Amino acid sequence: MTRPRFLLPLLVQLLLLLSPAAGARWQDFLRLPSEGDGAAAGTRWALLIAGSNGYYNYRHQASLSCQFLLCYASGDALPTPCHALQADVCHAYQIMRKGGLKDENIVVFMYDDIANNPENPRPGVIINHPSGGDVYAGVPKDYTDKDVNVNNFLAALLGNKSAITGGGGGSGKVIASGADDHVFVYYSDHGGPGVLGMPSDDGDGYLYAKDLVGALKAKHAAGGYKSLVFYLEACESGSIFEGLLPSDMGVYATTAANAEESSWGTYCPGDDDHPAPPEYDTCLGDLYSVAWMEDSDVHNLRTESLKQQYELVKDRTSANGSYNVGSHVMQYGDKSLDGQSMYNFIGTDPANDNATFARDNSLLRRRFSGGAAVNQRDADLVYFWQKYKKSTEGTPEKVETRRRLLEVMSRRSHVDSSMELIGSLLFGSDKGSKVLGAVRPAGQPLADDWDCLKSMVRAYEAQCGSLAQYGMKHMRSFANICNAGVREEAMAKVASQACAAVAR
Numbered sequence: 001m002t003r004p005r006f007l008l009p010l011l012v013q014l015l016l017l018l019s020p021a022a023g024a025r026w027q028d029f030l031r032l033p034s035e036g037d038g039a040a041a042g043t044r045w046a047l048l049i050a051g052s053n054g055y056y057n058y059r060h061q062a063s064l065s066c067q068f069l070l071c072y073a074s075g076d077a078l079p080t081p082c083h084a085l086q087a088d089v090c091h092a093y094q095i096m097r098k099g100g101l102k103d104e105n106i107v108v109f110m111y112d113d114i115a116n117n118p119e120n121p122r123p124g125v126i127i128n129h130p131s132g133g134d135v136y137a138g139v140p141k142d143y144t145d146k147d148v149n150v151n152n153f154l155a156a157l158l159g160n161k162s163a164i165t166g167g168g169g170g171s172g173k174v175i176a177s178g179a180d181d182h183v184f185v186y187y188s189d190h191g192g193p194g195v196l197g198m199p200s201d202d203g204d205g206y207l208y209a210k211d212l213v214g215a216l217k218a219k220h221a222a223g224g225y226k227s228l229v230f231y232l233e234a235c236e237s238g239s240i241f242e243g244l245l246p247s248d249m250g251v252y253a254t255t256a257a258n259a260e261e262s263s264w265g266t267y268c269p270g271d272d273d274h275p276a277p278p279e280y281d282t283c284l285g286d287l288y289s290v291a292w293m294e295d296s297d298v299h300n301l302r303t304e305s306l307k308q309q310y311e312l313v314k315d316r317t318s319a320n321g322s323y324n325v326g327s328h329v330m331q332y333g334d335k336s337l338d339g340q341s342m343y344n345f346i347g348t349d350p351a352n353d354n355a356t357f358a359r360d361n362s363l364l365r366r367r368f369s370g371g372a373a374v375n376q377r378d379a380d381l382v383y384f385w386q387k388y389k390k391s392t393e394g395t396p397e398k399v400e401t402r403r404r405l406l407e408v409m410s411r412r413s414h415v416d417s418s419m420e421l422i423g424s425l426l427f428g429s430d431k432g433s434k435v436l437g438a439v440r441p442a443g444q445p446l447a448d449d450w451d452c453l454k455s456m457v458r459a460y461e462a463q464c465g466s467l468a469q470y471g472m473k474h475m476r477s478f479a480n481i482c483n484a485g486v487r488e489e490a491m492a493k494v495a496s497q498a499c500a501a502v503a504r
Ligand SMILES: *[C@@H]1O[C@H](CO)[C@@H](O)[C@H](O)[C@H]1NC(C)=O
Pocket: 160, 162, 163
């Protein structure tokens, strides 16, 4: 058995203990790495990103939106805001500030097209709760507009200032953290299996899981943090870390959903409980995001562990364990970190000093029912439906909204049908949908070869147009095509056949 092997190290330790010079080292040896102490030694950093905008290229405008009611199709005639994602990120910023983080240690990415959007019923104000106050005031514009892209996000995460491009008037701040520091990353976005979206559309529109995890590995190798917590809200967000995030590099992640399901919006028009105010056509937040933030708003975070927050957020996001209109919040990476206090990462609001953690039922309350229970991927449809219902009969607005609704539906069905046909052409009509839809067991990454996945997506888009936000749901099919050993040329050929057949 292994027991005798312990004898030698133990003897060495005892000898060291006898030597006075070794006292300090012995102390270090005793200290458990997962204890909450030592947090004060380092600096707290936060990287916050809303990876979507409200205005979408007209040519892609009809194909949007995993984020439930958040980011909509829009053209000049009908500008539509992507409220909830940016509201989430603004709210997160306010929590970091109240927690005591300094602006110089917080980096915010957000397109910034909501507060002053003509569709915003309260100009200059963003709310994240039906009766909530403004969360927009004071949010730094570190990266906005086209500067919200994959390159800049990864450069900021890595603390590599010279890799930042564009710099359209933003701060250019990066996470310049060191080996004693605690880093908190919060990413709220639309997504799909293995990818997160970005507003920019210039070939840099997807952040692939492999590249994100690669950046975390590089930051770890460079001694860029003591521990790092990553909170991720997106559809199929579990697929970003599943089988990819190592457990031995001080990174702890939770995701809004598992690798196969949508995540959910909240405070939506028509909700039974806490609907958005009537003047809003959009959801005001996302369920997982609002769950961790409303919890962080009211507790003394010195007394709350990451695990306690995870449990609470999991219950709320699962619609109190029913999952019928909620998702599975997941943990990845170094789960032993979850004993640490929230305070180590995001500080605590001194106003909550007397409010120790308690499982507060009012924070769990989230009833969905009837028309309010809408999968994130149907968000764009619901938005147009809301607008359509509200607009007056016989007005140009009504006609236009109807046209847009039909366009959204036809673009979606084009993407879906072309993928189905590609499956049949590659694997036969019996097996096609089975191969494309296959889900790998937990613990395995979506794809074996991520360069292949990227090239498959490029091959499809070259023939069929951008997948855009809605089409990201087919990433698993592309991954499975790679996993089945199909080559890029074969894909290009069938994509061209399929998309010609499925006429727009
Ligand atoms: C930072 O980015 C630049 C430009 O991409 C690159 O040349 C350099 O190697 C990077 N530095 C580090 C430390 O990774």
